[in-house]
Amino acid sequence: MEEDGVLFQRPASKYENLSSRFLLKERNFQRQYAHLYSERLKVMFPLLRDAAKKKWGNKVNLKKLFEMTSGEKCCVIGTLFKRMELKPNILKEISKDLNLVPQPPRRKYVSDSDELILEDDLQRIVLVGDIDVHKSITGVVIAVYGQERDDGKFEVDDYCLTYLPTQAPAAPLEEDRYIVLMSGLGIGEDGHHLMNLQLLVDLITGQLGTAEEQEKFSKVIRVVVAGNSLSAETQQKDILNTAKYLTRKTKASTVDAVRGLDDILVQLASSVPVDVMPGEYDPGHSCLPQQPLHKCMFPQATIYPTMHSVTNPYEASIDGIRILGTSGQNVTDIFHFTSFEDHMEILETTLKAGHLAPTAPDTLSCYPYYDKDPLIISDCPTIYFAGNQPKFQSRLWKGDSEQQVLLVTIPKFIDTQACVMVNLRTLDCQPLVFSSQLTSTNGEA
16 A cells, blocks of 8 residues: 555464364255254253353252152253244245245234243243243253243243353454445345445555555455345345246356456555455355355456455354454344344354354255254353444453453445454444445445
């Protein structure tokens, strides 16, 4: 970067990709998902046992469901499941063939008739009492304290989630270092132009801004693109039901969109390391964990060694700061099936529950793992983010073992013209909002 003869050198940084557990070494979709739930409970059981003893004392009466007797106070550990009348089911997929009226999509699928169930490795029991059914999340492993009633239901007096592992200490940084988090670029949407995105790219690469701004952005050591780089409009869902002769001369709408994305990424990668995560609308497999987008889609950007196609979820260490995040499907899915209205609260709940996507595989598709659950949070991050959220939010969460985690919801760039800039030294977080004369969105860079 150079301004009026002043040269700003972008500092080098230490980087390690920690996402190897999200890479699929085999693709076998013939397995049952029961193995995934069983492995999740097996791994998290000792963590919940320790959390229960810490909360209710070492002499807490810990029992399996089949060992309980009516009226006896005890603690039970299991996986939550919500029975929901409004939850979409397979009938929605085949309603056209059977001439049924399909269930309309809803913003929320919660209702007063929802029922909360706790399952261990042998049995299940309905939970009632001091626990909020509508804010409970399917798939979360939890410890409940109470007693079994005469009607066979479990009266909950209290409950607890797992405790996060102790945070690994990081060497303090001597100067400011920044990462930029962006998501929901929405390239390929009708009527959408790339002016605001180009302003962002020019600012990061030093082609725009005053000397002070260029000096600040020269300290950006990494850019993370958290999914949905392409618009939902690029997905042609009816193509499989259309005769081939009707589409013979039709070019897929993703072709131009991917080419436009490559044009953006090559500018960034020529100046700063870039990590590109797949999202719901990107050309890749939809099951979590989503695998890296193939490098053949970015012939220009992949010339640079600074261009990295990574998984979703994504975990890495940047100058000793551990970051962990998703493209947002986990938070959005929980939003639809709970009464939570605050996306930041959902993100915080997944952190405290120790699992990136507890609703997978119930309402969120994921790979049918047999002997592990890679979505369990095994190491405490310093920065935990979710992409493609309605608005920017940040919060510094503090754990019982002196953990400090910066929670960040990254807004959709196509809707807000905003991305997020995080100072790795101080964990200060701020949005960068762009506007041009070609859009009605108000903001400033």
